[in-house]
Amino acid sequence: MTTYVGEAVDRVDGTAKTTGGARFSAEYPYPDLAHAALVHATVARGRITRLDTTAAEAVPGVIAVLTHRNAPPLKPAPRVTPLNLATLASGTSVNYLNTDEVHWNGQPVAVVVAESPEAAQEAAHLVEVAYAHLPATVDFAAAEPDAKPQKSNLIMSGGAVKGDPEAALAAAPVALDLRYTTPPHHHNAIEPHATTAHWADGRLTLHDGAQNIYWTRDHLAMRFGIPKDDIRVLSPFVGGAFGGKTMVWPGTILAAMAAKATGRPVRLMLTREGVYRTVGGRTPSTQRVAVGADESGRMTALIHTSVTLTGRVGGGPEQVTSQTRHLYDAAAIRVQQNLVELDVLSNTVMRAPGESIGTFALEATVDELAYRLGVDPIELRARNEPARNPMDGKAFAHRKLRECFEQGAKEFGWAGRNPEPRSTRDGRWLVGTGVAAAYHPSWQFPANVTVRLSADGTALVRCGFHEMGMGGATAQAQIAADALGLPVEAVTVEYGDTRLPTGPGAGGSAQTASVAAALVAACEKLTRLARALARRTPGAAGASYPEILRLAGRDSIEARVGSDTRLGTAVGQLRFAGKLMSDRRRWVKAACGAQFCEVRVDADTGEVRVTRWLGVFDVGRVINAKTAASQLRGGIVMGIGMALAEETLVDPRTGRIMNASLSEYHVPVHADVPAIEIRYLDDPDPTMPLGLIGVGEVSITGVAGAIANAVFHATGRRIRDLPITLDKLL
Ligand code: MOS
Numbered sequence: 102m103t104t105y106v107g108e109a110v111d112r113v114d115g116t117a118k119t120t121g122g123a124r125f126s127a128e129y130p131y132p133d134l135a136h137a138a139l140v141h142a143t144v145a146r147g148r149i150t151r152l153d154t155t156a157a158e159a160v161p162g163v164i165a166v167l168t169h170r171n172a173p174p175l176k177p178a179p180r181v182t183p184l185n186l187a188t189l190a191s192g193t194s195v196n197y198l199n200t201d202e203v204h205w206n207g208q209p210v211a212v213v214v215a216e217s218p219e220a221a222q223e224a225a226h227l228v229e230v231a232y233a234h235l236p237a238t239v240d241f242a243a244a245e246p247d248a249k250p251q252k253s254n255l256i257m258s259g260g261a262v263k264g265d266p267e268a269a270l271a272a273a274p275v276a277l278d279l280r281y282t283t284p285p286h287h288h289n290a291i292e293p294h295a296t297t298a299h300w301a302d303g304r305l306t307l308h309d310g311a312q313n314i315y316w317t318r319d320h321l322a323m324r325f326g327i328p329k330d331d332i333r334v335l336s337p338f339v340g341g342a343f344g345g346k347t348m349v350w351p352g353t354i355l356a357a358m359a360a361k362a363t364g365r366p367v368r369l370m371l372t373r374e375g376v377y378r379t380v381g382g383r384t385p386s387t388q389r390v391a392v393g394a395d396e397s398g399r400m401t402a403l404i405h406t407s408v409t410l411t412g413r414v415g416g417g418p419e420q421v422t423s424q425t426r427h428l429y430d431a432a433a434i435r436v437q438q439n440l441v442e443l444d445v446l447s448n449t450v451m452r453a454p455g456e457s458i459g460t461f462a463l464e465a466t467v468d469e470l471a472y473r474l475g476v477d478p479i480e481l482r483a484r485n486e487p488a489r490n491p492m493d494g495k496a497f498a499h500r501k502l503r504e505c506f507e508q509g510a511k512e513f514g515w516a517g518r519n520p521e522p523r524s525t526r527d528g529r530w531l532v533g534t535g536v537a538a539a540y541h542p543s544w545q546f547p548a549n550v551t552v553r554l555s556a557d558g559t560a561l562v563r564c565g566f567h568e569m570g571m572g573g574a575t576a577q578a579q580i581a582a583d584a585l586g587l588p589v590e591a592v593t594v595e596y597g598d599t600r601l602p603t604g605p606g607a608g609g610s611a612q613t614a615s616v617a618a619a620l621v622a623a624c625e626k627l628t629r630l631a632r633a634l635a636r637r638t639p640g641a642a643g644a645s646y647p648e649i650l651r652l653a654g655r656d657s658i659e660a661r662v663g664s665d666t667r668l669g670t671a672v673g674q675l676r677f678a679g680k681l682m683s684d685r686r687r688w689v690k691a692a693c694g695a696q697f698c699e700v701r702v703d704a705d706t707g708e709v710r711v712t713r714w715l716g717v718f719d720v721g722r723v724i725n726a727k728t729a730a731s732q733l734r735g736g737i738v739m740g741i742g743m744a745l746a747e748e749t750l751v752d753p754r755t756g757r758i759m760n761a762s763l764s765e766y767h768v769p770v771h772a773d774v775p776a777i778e779i780r781y782l783d784d785p786d787p788t789m790p791l792g793l794i795g796v797g798e799v800s801i802t803g804v805a806g807a808i809a810n811a812v813f814h815a816t817g818r819r820i821r822d823l824p825i826t827l828d829k830l831l
Pocket of ligand 1 (some may be wrong): 234312342343344345347450451452453454605608610
């Protein structure tokens with residue numbers, strides 16, 4: 102029975118957020134609270150040769166200036182091991198304030214703690230640091246020729262080949278071989294990273310905006326050398342994250358260190374500049390996409406290679422070529438990701454890491470092939486739509502891409518389109534339309550959940566998952582309400598606290614499916630318990646679950662899925678890994694979609710405006726019509742930013758980010774975003790819990806490709822270098 106699943110249920114946290122009742126990490130009012138500010142290195146690599154804190158210490162209200170000379174010792178960042186996934190959480194491998202070495206331009210070299218944030222900030226500016234420079238490689242463009250092939254590991258494949266694509270390309274009657282470039286990006290969540298840290302009796306309480314509170318807890322336990330049970334991480338409200346709050350970055354660690362060193366509760370809220378300097382962003386990329394086809398438009402060769410960066414102190418590969426293994430049924434395919442290592446801050450996951458920029462290059466190339474062949478771009482995609490995964494013939498768990506394009510074409514009015522570039526003009530505006538495919542893999546992680554049903558007709562769901570604004574808690578409340586036959590208002594969902602049963606990280610668009618699987622199982626256990634109780638209770642036959650409890654004289658019953666004991670955790674991980682492997686052998690699982698847009702380009706200035714958008718998505722069953730559409734819309738807004746505005750500028754001489762502020766790093770504002778129409782097929786994926794596929798990331802993919810294709814249609818110009826700023830169109 103479903104009453105709430107699929108409905109546009111209001112957010113359970115909506116009132117708290119709109120009335121100011123929701124408390125974010127920098128809003129916890131401890132008595133005696135002190136405030137911290139960071140001092141950032143101004144060289145890419147070097148050693149601190151002189152450090153003068155006298156002026157900083159003289160600022161009224163300053164409590165302490167921590168540097169590598171007086172900071173408490175920290176254990177080094179752990180080595181990554183598959184036996185402990187929390188070892189993946191290190192933002193960087195640097196042991197902050199435990200070394201005089203600088204590894205990136207912006208690394209924190211001191212923390213000022215003061216009675217007020219203003220005093221801390223003022224004093225931070227007065228810390229004098231001199232450096233001996235060490236040789237540094239910071240210029241991605243210059244380093245690109247030295248890229249090395251990415252090795253495959255358990256999580257990610259570096260490359261793969263089917264057939265002989267280079268020979269097939271050379272022999273193809275129609276062939277393209279193109280190069281694309283994309284710049285670094287930063288997440289720019291509305292809430293800058295913030296931590297409030299409080300030590301009492303050797304135990305740490307940490308309020309920290311996080312996408313994985315258990316990783317944060319376990320990481321800090323390793324760094325401070327204390328049992329993880331002595332750390333509690335609370336993260337009930339997070340003001341956006343997009344991947345930027347997945348790893349543990351220096352601010353979190355240094356807030357805890359400052360609180361320990363001063364014996365005061367400490368709040369460290371990063372400035373916007375501080376976020377750029379100490380939290381990784383998306384890698385820049387260069388990409389080669391080559392495609393060969395016969396005259397009928399059947400692809401005979403498809404090659405996609407990429408170069409991206411990692412920091413020498415951390416970060417990892419981004420799966421730029423991943424979608425190219427799944428989208429087109431080419432006879433021969435090669436994908437290969439390559440890496441350079443630079444003396445810059447680690448890159449990190451950012452909404453659809455890999456696919457968001459990979460689909461730009463792939464989908465622009467497919468459009469270009471369509472024009473070369475004189476075939477409609479949607480028709481070309483249909484001719485190359487695979488029945489099974491093109492690389493290895495595996496089955497798709499769910500693949501409705503063709504349906505997305507068909508529905509989208511109908512609603513967008515694609516059929517009437519004149520494909521001729523520069524054929525439509527409206528006054529000074531050149532008008533164009535474009536399409537692209539969206540694609541993002543679908544994942545699921547282990548989760549522990551307890552559900553308690555009370556005789557008063559309420560239910561309590563407990564799971565340490567994360568709410569960064571997506572509507573995750575609302576979705577779980579709907580699922581529990583349906584499973585227990587309760588009004589959704591009667592369900593309370595607790596999340597964002599490491600004291601709760603261990604939840605999944607919010608990443609990979611996997612959180613809702615991961616929690617739902619455990620929640621559904623827990624509700625089934627609970628209703629079995631209730632029915633067993635009913636059989637023993639006179640007059641309880643046919644009663645509602647709360648009524649059964651009342652008749653049986655029970656206040657509540659509880660069911661639990663998963664275990665947080667050491668053994669339970671190990672068994673859970675093994676079971677999870679086993680299912681993951683068997684799933685992977687059988688299926689390719691993903692969300693996909695079709696992006697349609699209209700752009701207008703000023704014929705004189707080259708200004709690009711996006712004027713229409715329709716996205717049609719195959720995301721399995723939708724749990725909440727409102728929050729899912731909102732998630733999908735948000736990805737498109739972020740994609741518009743990627744296509745037209747966003748670009749982190751790094752000084753190639755010094756490795757310093759030059760536009761570390763929202764006044765110089767441009768994100769789309771309301772005036773830049775048209776009404777975005779969202780459709781989803783709402784067709785359940787039978788291999789996923791409740792048939793749902795995650796909606797967090799798929800909708801940013803394909804956006805930049807669709808815009809680049811529309812810009813070509815409007816102007817006749819192919820821009821293969823993001824962002825598509827007006828100078829490139831003049
Ligand atoms: Mo994400 S980049 O899975 O928050």
